[in-house]
Amino acid sequence: FSLESIKNNIVPHKYEDFVYAYGTAGFRSKAEVLDSVMYIVGILAALRSKKLNGATIGVMITASHNPEEDNGVKLVDPRGEMLEQSWEGYATKMANAKDGESLVQAVNEIISAQKINIETPASVIYGHDTRPSCPDLVKHLESGLQVSGAQAKNYGVLTTPMLHYLVRCLNTAGTSDAYGEPSAEGYYKKLSDAYKTAVKGYARLSPLTVDCANGVGAIKLREFIQHIPEEILATNVINDQTTTLGALNKNCGADYVKTNQRAPPTATIAPGDRFCSYDGDADRIVYYYVDKDNVFRLLDGDKIAGLAAMFIMELVNDAGIDSVKVGVVQTAYANGSSTRYLEKVLKVPVSCVATGVKHLHHEAEKYDIGVYFEANGHGTVLFSPAALNTIKTTEAKTPAQNRALQQLSALTELINQTVGDAISDMLLVETILTNRQWSLDAWDQAYTDLPNRLVKVVVADRTIFKTTNAERQVVEPAGLQAEIDAIVAKYSNGRSFVRASGTEDAVRVYAEAASRAETDELAYKVAQAVY
């Protein structure tokens, strides 16, 4: 670790006036401005590792569902979670240092504020998605790691959740909560073994077509399915053009399907067919089908949360472990019908938190079993140490109780508990549907989504929009919330809220109401109030 090298090897900023910010999704922007950011992320990851006594830190290079020309980078903490929030400011500060002197100053500030012993060794692993800009960005990251003297390992092309998995495995190896083998092979084996146990004795469902957004999910899903015989899980991979320039996330993938509420044009879909879409780094998934009248039906993150909560609550009940409390975490973007279903039908506690996986994840940790999903399909299920222990040690008195305990135990292995994971979430859904022998249509019967609309409003300065109450109410600009309330009051089942996006230069307006026409009108009127 040498401040002199850090100073001398600084990568110049592409544009003088570009301001960097470490947000909900780490740094994310056009790939061309990220060279300098990669360098400082290498240094920051090393500092974070030193701070945590040499624990392995992860770095993932991806821009998820964003267009191919974008890229991004985020840090992963030792348990496979997002970087601790208090460090986001350091990241931003370092990224905006334009010369060697100010970078060294920023580094020194972190070292003294965090009382870091720079002699402590640092360990960092990294991976990236299939974007053409990744190899160059990796070089700058490596330069940052090198000047920091970090021990580093490149895992190459990975899905985001696989990197999170690897970080957790490396940091728990040899302990009583060892998470798994720290390799792609280990990940595939862990998930496939659990899936085989979870569906044992049930007839296989019809094939599932998986739209991989022309991204890394295509490569990894293909490798994964080598571990499960076709008689147990049948998949058909589409949108797997990972080397075709411009194809990534283009008219396909989970974000396209959720935003447009339609199947990708490349999908030929008939009644009875089963489809799902991953996003560009395979941490999100949505399911869909067409009904008998060929009408498109989306099964989004809210539907997955409802399905998972229903199944897990039944298993907990059948297993006779009532002390284990299940809860669900959503954001304000969750469809009102889903919240009503969870609270009124399943009678499960529901918390609403601000947008961004880290908020959901932390809230979910408060439950014994915490199910969290964003409506866009990012989510997972967390099992507390106490819940894991109860599942492991409870002695079954009946075959039914035994079966429920085994199923729960398989779920704890099948679910990627570090972060949302399209492959793992797909296996979770397939497990439940297989156990129930349900079609997508049968799953969809739990509740009917309220028509909803999400619009982007480009404003001069989105930072003036301040919210409270898990982003459901605007505090600033003053008066805007009263205006929104007055508009919403005119619609039956109307709900609408406004917040500044954390990942795009825009304000988002969400609206839902009893009918499509009312929803569109509501969204339009609120957007006008914002503008």
Ligand code: NG1
């Ligand atoms: P922003 O741009 O802050 O709305 C979007 C998604 C989030 C989350 C992040 C991170 C919506 C409405 N927002 O955040 O849910 O996934 O990106 O990628 O879907």
Ligand code: ZN
């Ligand atoms: Zn993603």
